[in-house]
Amino acid sequence: MNWLKRLGGGSLTLYTILFFAFIYAPIAVIVVYSFNSDPVNMMKWSGFTFDWYKQIFGFTNASSEAALYIESTDQLLAAIKNSFIVAAFTTTIATLIGTSTALAIYRYNFFGKRFYRVLMFTPMLMPDIVLGIALLIFFVGIGMPLGIGSIIIGHCTFLISYVFIVVSTRLAGMDRTLENASADLGANEWATFRKVVLPQVMPGVIGGALLAFIISMDDLVITYFISGVGTQTLPLFIFGMLRRGIKPEVNAIAVMMLLFSFTIAAVGLYLRSRKK
Amino acid sequence: MHDKIISLDNATKRFSLPEGGKINALDAIDLEVSRNEFLTLLGPSGCGKTTLLHVISGFVQLDEGQILIDGVDMGETPPHNRPVNTVFQNYALFPHMSVGENVGYALEIAHTPKPERIKRVGEALELVGLGGYADRMPRQLSGGQQQRVALARAIIARPKLLLLDEPLSALDRNLRQSMQIELKNLQAELGISFIFVTHDQEEALTMSNRVAVLNGGVIQQIDTPLNTYNYPANSFVASFVGASNLFEGKASRDGERIHIATEHNEVIEARARKDQHINGGKVTAMLRPEQFSLADGDENRAEIDVTIDQIVFLGSAYELLGKTTGGSEIKAIISAARQSRLAEVERTKTARLSYDPNAVHLIPGTGDVQ
């Protein structure tokens, strides 16, 4: 009986290791092969090279055979720039609106509070393709040109919800008697908000903003429909490359993107665990 | 300078029930607390004691009646403008501030200059035995230490009245007992009035100048701990404060002797106090378990035969649980020093108990006792 149990526990451990392997082995493969020198068959190992990384950073070696495969570094850089602009504006707007909504629902009792709670979940649960085409029809209908502006608005519609939920969760975990304690010690409403509520909700606001930033940087579907011609973001750029055929430097771009988002996520999660 | 630090007159608060209707959380409460008094509000949960505390601190507005603090009407005054501070039940320490920042919060809000603030924070922490802890974070402290920080934070602005909302309930037994004594000493040292809320009757009796027993939003009795214990005003107080044996019956008077005949046909003997008028009719007599002893023929003591169901060892004493021959339940506490007689009781399952008729308390208002 005992050995059976141990076997059960052992196989579960083995299973969990396989589970993590399923998640991370593909990532390991792409990291390794981003240093593969074979320009034709990227997945057939033929030697180690930094060429693809050099190319995406613009240090093109003209004599290299690989130069034939370069998309346009300018296009890539423009896409990265657009992505950052969109993410920066979206994060700012979504964080402001999402946080103030969360505060309103936390602090006040008003008619329609329940309605707002449900309302804030709907954009997040709306399939992105539905939201994407609804926005496309809308922007074209009102004659708004598609581009950076429309992408920012589109991202905000659903990222407000994300920020709202992160901040609300933080607020819900707050001890309401702390506000009473502050009032009891002589602080008026505004002082209590500034000295007690705000410092405690701040990790939630930062967490919500980081999440909004990452999701905005990564959004493909909604951006795909409302970007119009000529405005590319990083995910769109890669999606386009995938449709046209894969070039070796995409590997290097992909690894850089993984590195970037993993770093932000790791910093965010680390900050959160430390705040506890 | 008013003699009464706080006075409540006809204080009434109603809450609407979720299923409709209203409940009186406080029902026409009259209460006065003197300067430098330690008053305990004692009662079961839901009796209105926390509501009463919130009325004083300002988090709950009265529906009817008046509240004066140091002679000033506080009906319209918000919590942050009242000269009252609170030690909260779960301490409510700000988790994002250090111990020093927590304690100095009230001074910071009042724009006290920094050097003075630091000095007074140091003194307050010193007073509660936490000198040198100013830079720690609350989560690094034990429950007892957090409790002291909450206390230091509440007294630093020198309130006229300190409210303590079950501050010891989260501490373990030993720590709770030592904190009871410390709180009492601190109150004497500071010279400010304390209102202490608890559901623990032992705590109430140990610490207070006066105890107010609450039930159903009404003050059942307000008196010294000794009088509350020995002369409960009604059967609720009798059974909530300490254990008691209650005998309901018809009283008859013979000189200063009173006999209470219960429906189980026992007769309990009592002595009339000077101020009591017994005219017959139904009364309730109360005897504390520790007032029983094993009968040894002393003629000044009344005796009663009991069959014993259970003997429980309590350490310094034994608790006997049994019934009289008539069937009334009896609880008696007998000193463990009487080992040999207890052995006999255990064998025969019967005991003859004696009590002093002078110790029998006739609860007023239950009949014609006044």
Place this chain on the structure above:
Amino acid sequence: MKGLSQSNRQRAQLSLLLGPVTIFLAIFFFTPLLIMLIYSFLMPGLYGGVEWIFYPHNYGRILGFADPTFEFFDPVYIQIFLRSLRIAATTVIITLLVCYPAAFQISRLKENWKNFSLFLIALPFFASLIVRLFIWVLILKKTGFINSTLMSLGIISEPLDMIYTEGATILGMVYIFIPFMFLPLYASVEKLDWTLVKASQDLGANGFQTFFRVILPLTMPGIIGGSILVFIPTLGNFVVPTVLGGAKVLMLGNLIEQQFLSARNWPFGAALSMLVMTGVLVMLFIYIRSETKDGDQSPATK
């Protein structure tokens, strides 16, 4: 007087806090959805655009009453709809089966290992979706990692057909949506009181009985929550079938995309979107129903 001015001030604060979200969502969320709904009932114009004529046949083309002047009813649309449902359901079941044992094992690890494992599972969620799909293209394609490796080892001589199949599409979906299933599932498993499992065994239940009578019902909220979170983005997905399914695995999302970006039949695309939205709303409705039913039961069992 004082109370009145205070409530006025509160009302002003409240409208300042709630105003932006109300205006923003009314204009950029609800209006577009409403316009889309209207579009789905309009006649498609000849060269893109719409005619303002009521035209139910956008739905008819999918559900079986096609406009007889243009075309016969083509069952291809309902096939695509059913395929999307099938792929979404399969993805839900596979992610559930993959995550359930792992959630149990991880919930029983020591605190540090537990937190680290959760971190590892949440991490890919933050990584670019398109990059994670791209990885699988490189692994599965004809000259990809698996084929190259197997061929150089001499195990196979001809490359296997793995990419551009329904299987590859489902694999991609599972890979992307694992965190969506795992985290809600883990939240329920973590909450599970193991003494209940011991109690069940103590009362004579064997492993299977304990699992089906105690563990499964108690973790049901996580199972349902995770399933919904996976189902919603899968049903209308067009990126995964585009990248890993190719032309052969057409899902609702691909069909919608075609109507907007190549066929220029916006009303039909809008009608298809309404269908996706309905599917999602039905799922949410079932979820809310099951939640409230649980809520009704709990006081009785207490």
